[in-house]
Amino acid sequence: MARIVILTGAGLSAESGLGTFRDKDGLWTRYALEDVATPEGFARDPALVMAFYNARRANMVAAAPNAAHRALARLEAARPGEIRIITQNVDDLHERAGSRAVWHMHGELARARCAACGAVWPAPAQMRPADACPDCAAAATRPDVVWFGEYPYHMEAIWEALRAAELFVSIGTSGQVFPAAALVQDAARAGAETLELNLEPSEVSRDFEETRLGPATELVPAWVA
Numbered sequence: 001m002a003r004i005v006i007l008t009g010a011g012l013s014a015e016s017g018l019g020t021f022r023d024k025d026g027l028w029t030r031y032a033l034e035d036v037a038t039p040e041g042f043a044r045d046p047a048l049v050m051a052f053y054n055a056r057r058a059n060m061v062a063a064a065p066n067a068a069h070r071a072l073a074r075l076e077a078a079r080p081g082e083i084r085i086i087t088q089n090v091d092d093l094h095e096r097a098g099s100r101a102v103w104h105m106h107g108e109l110a111r112a113r114c115a116a117c118g119a120v121w122p123a124p125a126q127m128r129p130a131d132a133c134p135d136c137a138a139a140a141t142r143p144d145v146v147w148f149g150e151y152p153y154h155m156e157a158i159w160e161a162l163r164a165a166e167l168f169v170s171i172g173t174s175g176q177v178f179p180a181a182a183l184v185q186d187a188a189r190a191g192a193e194t195l196e197l198n199l200e201p202s203e204v205s206r207d208f209e210e211t212r213l214g215p216a217t218e219l220v221p222a223w224v225a
C-alpha cells in the first residue's frame with residue numbers, strides 16, 4: 001500500500017495550457033456547469049456536451065506534461081509502490097509524463113463509455129452520441145467522465161489508500177468539489193501528515209498542516225527533490 005497519496009486538480013495542468021475551471025477565464029466562466037457536466041444537461045443537448053468534450057480532448061492532445069507532472073513521475077520511479085496519485089483531472093498528462101499509479105476519480109477524456117451496457121473504449125477525436133457501442137451496438141455513447149450527481153470512480157480503493165497513507169499531498173485544486181475536497185479530512189483522521197501545494201489558498205487550506213503557495217512547476221519539483 002502506498003505511503004504517499006497525492007491528490008491533483010486542474011491547477012496541475014494549468015501550465016500545460018489546459019484551462020482550469022474556476023480561475024478568471026476558467027471553463028465555468030464560458031460554459032454552464034449544469035449544461036455540460038451533468039446527466040440532465042447531456043439528456044437535454046447531447047451535441048452541445050459532445051462539442052464541449054471534443055474541444056477539451058483536442059486541447060489535451062495538443063498539450064504536453066509540465067515540470068510538475070514530470071517531477072511526480074520521477075518520484076514514483078524512485079520509490080516504486082510507495083506513491084499513489086488520485087486525480088480529478090480527465091486529461092492524460094500524468095500518464096504521458098510516465099506516472100503509472102494513477103486513479104482518475106472523475107474519469108478520462110481519452111475514453112468513451114456506453115450508457116446502455118457500460119462498455120468503455122478509446123475515444124475517437126470527434127465523439128458523437130450516435131456512435132455505436134462496440135459491444136452492444138447501442139447508440140448511447142457518452143464521454144467516460146463523472147458528471148455532477150454521479151458517483152466518482154475508485155472511491156472504495158481511495159478510502160482504503162487513505163487509511164494506510166503516512167503523507168497526503170494536494171496539488172492544484174480549489175477544494176470546492178466533493179468528495180475530492182473531503183479527502184484531506186479522511187487522510188488526517190487516519191493519522192497522515194497533510195501538505196497543500198497551490199497557487200493560492202483553497203476552500204480547504206484550514207484542513208492542512210502546511211500550505212505552500214506558488215505555481216506547481218516550481219513547488220512540485222522543489223518538494224520532490
Ligand SMILES: CC(C)NC(=O)[C@H](Cc1c[nH]c2ccccc12)NC(=O)[C@H](CCCC/N=C(/NCCC(=O)O)S[C@H]1O[C@H](COP(=O)(O)OP(=O)(O)OC[C@H]2O[C@@H](n3cnc4c(N)ncnc43)[C@H](O)[C@@H]2O)[C@@H](O)[C@H]1O)NC(=O)OCc1ccccc1
Nearest residue numbers: 009010011020021022088148149172173174177178199216
Ligand atoms: C460544485 C460542488 C459544490 N458540487 C459537488 O461537489 C457535487 C455535489 C456534492 C456532493 N457532496 C457534496 C457536499 C457538499 C456540497 C456539494 C456536494 N459533487 C458531485 O456531484 C460528485 C461528482 C463530482 C465530479 C464532477 N466532475 C468533474 N469533472 C469531470 C467532468 C469534467 O471535467 O468536465 S469535477 C471537475 O471540477 C473540479 C474542478 O476543481 P479543481 O480541479 O480544483 O479546479 P479549479 O479550477 O476549481 O481550481 C484550480 C485550483 O488550482 C490553482 N491553480 C491554478 N493555476 C495553478 C498553478 N499554475 N499551479 C498551482 N495551482 C494552480 C487555483 O488557485 C485553484 O485553487 C474537478 O474536480 C474537476 O474534475 N459526486 C458525488 O458527490 O456523488 C455522491 C457521493 C457523495 C459522497 C461520497 C461519494 C459519492
